Structures are given as C-alpha cells and as structure tokens.
Amino acid sequence: MHPKQVAQETAKVLQSYLTYQAVRTIINQLSETNPTQAIWLSQYSSGNTIQDGEAYLEGLMLEHKDLVLRIMTVRQHLAEQVLEFLPEMVRTGIEQANLERRRQLLERLTQSQPSTSVSDTELDVNESSD
Numbered sequence: 001m002h003p004k005q006v007a008q009e010t011a012k013v014l015q016s017y018l019t020y021q022a023v024r025t026i027i028n029q030l031s032e033t034n035p036t037q038a039i040w041l042s043q044y045s046s047g048n049t050i051q052d053g054e055a056y057l058e059g060l061m062l063e064h065k066d067l068v069l070r071i072m073t074v075r076q077h078l079a080e081q082v083l084e085f086l087p088e089m090v091r092t093g094i095e096q097a098n099l100e101r102r103r104q105l106l107e108r109l110t111q112s113q114p115s116t117s118v119s120d121t122e123l124d125v126n127e128s129s130d
Helices: 003-033 035-047 053-063 065-082 086-110 118-129
Strands: none
Touching: 003 035, 003 053, 003 065, 035 053, 053 065
16 A cells, blocks of 8 residues: 555545535536526536546636636635545544444344254144145
C-alpha cells in the first residue's frame, strides 16, 4: 500500500466532487436568477461528465469562461467550509460502518441452522413406508 498515492487519488476525487457540488449550487442559483443559463449548464453537465472535475472545467472554458470562474470560486468556498471537518468525519464514519459490518458478520456467523433431529428423520421415514 502506498499511502501517499492513495492520498493523492483521494484528493483528486474529492476535488472533482467539490466541482460537482459547486455546479449543482450554481444551477440552483441560476434557476432563480437566469433560468435559461441554468438549463444550459444543466444540459452541458449531463453531456459532459464531472467525474474528472478539471477536464470538465477545461471543456466548459471553451463554452462559458464566466461560469468556469464562478464554479472555481464556489468550489474553493466549499472546500474552505468542508475540509476542516472532513478528516474526523471520515474516520468516525469508517469506524461506525466497520463496527456495524462486524456486528452483522458476527450475527451471521453465530446463527445456528435448525438441524433435523434423528427422531424427526425417523418419523419421516416411518410415515413414508406406511
């Protein structure tokens, strides 16, 4: 395991997710102030994946430079609000999820299957031969 590489990949995914959240925020804002532009951005976003936030912004820059600046501003604001709490939230979330999964696993491992007793089997055999 390479912790630094995992951290870099996680940071990239988080950056793209914050780009996605910024786009959603801006679409919601535009739907109130400029519905035509909100529809355009929504359609553009549905046709161009935000899975790679930087590639999405590069493509959008060819279409609407003003929206790119707005998205980057909102994304940075979201990052400033969220990143402070994120490490502890992730740790706690993983610990709680792991605890729940372990509990479920333990319950499954300790559940006993109802076994057929010898007397039940003998009854079935005797009934069949009658």
